[in-house]
Amino acid sequence: MDMTQIRPTWLTALLPLLAVYQYGDREIVRAELFRMALSADAAAKTADALHRIANMLDGDGHAIDMHRDELRAIARAALSEFDRVPPRAPLVAFHEAVHNTRERTA
Numbered sequence: 611m612d613m614t615q616i617r618p619t620w621l622t623a624l625l626p627l628l629a630v631y632q633y634g635d636r637e638i639v640r641a642e643l644f645r646m647a648l649s650a651d652a653a654a655k656t657a658d659a660l661h662r663i664a665n666m667l668d669g670d671g672h673a674i675d676m677h678r679d680e681l682r683a684i685a686r687a688a689l690s691e692f693d694r695v696p697p698r699a700p701l702v703a704f705h706e707a708v709h710n711t712r713e714r715t716a
Contacts (some may be wrong), residue, residue, distance in 0.1 A: 620646060645696050652691035661686030 623642070631639040663684055666674040 620650075648695045649692070652695055655691045656688040659684055 623646070625638050629643060630636075661682060668674045
């Protein structure tokens with residue numbers, strides 16, 4: 611398995627991040643939490659846009675039949691929110707920080 615393609619979720623990253631924050635390099639944790647917060651904000655805005663697409667109504671309250679190009683434009687605008695999210699920290703550095711933290715607490 612290619613470990614560099616694993617994306618930790620908030621739930622799986624929280625305890626290791628807290629351990630590294632308490633005993634290790636706080637800058638790594640701050641950077642990752644900031645990146646994850648931007649990602650969560652972008653996901654929320656994207657979800658709002660997708661709900662807008664799914665629930666579009668015309669002036670009479672009927673479901674709207676939109677052209678494919680219009681739908682693509684809305685989806686692209688929503689997905690562009692993810693362009694603000696910086697790339698994640700190298701997973702190797704994060705694992706090294708967790709490992710060093712465990713050595714200090716042992």
